Amino acid sequence: MFYSVGVDGTISLFSAEASGPGLADLAGVLCGPGRMAGFGRTAARLSAVVDEPWRARALARECRRRGAEAQVTAADCGRPLVRTPFRVDLLPLERHWTRGEEKVLPDGFRLDGAMLRMWALAAGSPQGNGYLLALDPEAPETHERLITALAQLGVPAKVFKGEDSLLRITGRRRLAHVLELIGDAPVGAEPAWPSLVPVVRAV
Template identity: 50%
Template sequence: MPQLSFYSAEANTPRVRDLAGLLCGSGQVESFGGTAARLSVVVDEPWRVAAITAACAERGVVAEPAGAEDGGLLVRTPFRTDLAPLAVVWTGAAGKVVPAGLALDGALLRLWAMAAGRWMDSGYLLELDPRAPETHEPLAGALARCGLAATMLGVRGGGPGLRVSGPRRCNRLAELVGPVPNAAGRASWPVVSRVRATG
């Protein structure tokens, strides 16, 4: 059995703060009176709904699917006091912000990939929030700090998103995020066998 990286998703006990990975993509956090908050994210495939719901449950957080205004699939938690710290650090005067010095580990990357990850052009794209462009550069910097320097793609290039490319980086990403959360998502997940096939 290969040795797990200290930063991999499987190396540490699931924590509520890991759900910040949803906010790296299009996820939103809404505060209620500064004492509670809820998370919501719109996704494009049913397997993502199942994976995110299960990941929340692993952290003792109930999340339920609901219809989204744009026809997408919405996953949302109720307002909870243990989500309030996420709202504090991910919300600025103008909306969503990336916390200073954000350290991405396998758990956060796993949630990001569940919500907004897919293969494209022999690389792996982690989608960014088109409604929060000021988060894009800080997230690129956070990826680079964990050894996953990525190419920023705009809307015309298939984004907005950060494309991790090259066998070494894609393998590192696959090792960090761990196994595919369910069989239906295998084609969109950064598995090592896919890296070998495309690399």
């Protein structure tokens, strides 16, 4: 078992390396664009429409690391889509994250580094001297609670310039903490990772 050492010398029990990868980590995709769909009460699958093909490929690899095969295709809108097959072991995520046809945040939800890593892959990007995390614009009731979950993880975030579905994390110390929590970028996912050097990027 591995633990990350923070900038202040403390050991983080919430980093992506603190425990082995597991299906529970996929909740991080649901913090952003991910959606769960059930097949009766027998199985469920995770899907996410993302902005760039490399995000879909990276998410598919991370899903496979957690024992869930995933395919990359195109959504009806033409954007990249990553999707798992229906699986019995994804039912807990579906039950906790959906109410009827709506996506909800589970009661008592606690974010950790592994989930934050998946969120960054799905919907994170450096911008200026900060870092942006996209929320699901179709699940606005999750937004405030996700801000709270980030704060509990030691990563305070604010709504970015009136964009209700974008959160911004600023400050070198906070960005360094995010990097400690999520670990190194997977190959090809470097554009999504926080940077301690200001990055000029169109939003």
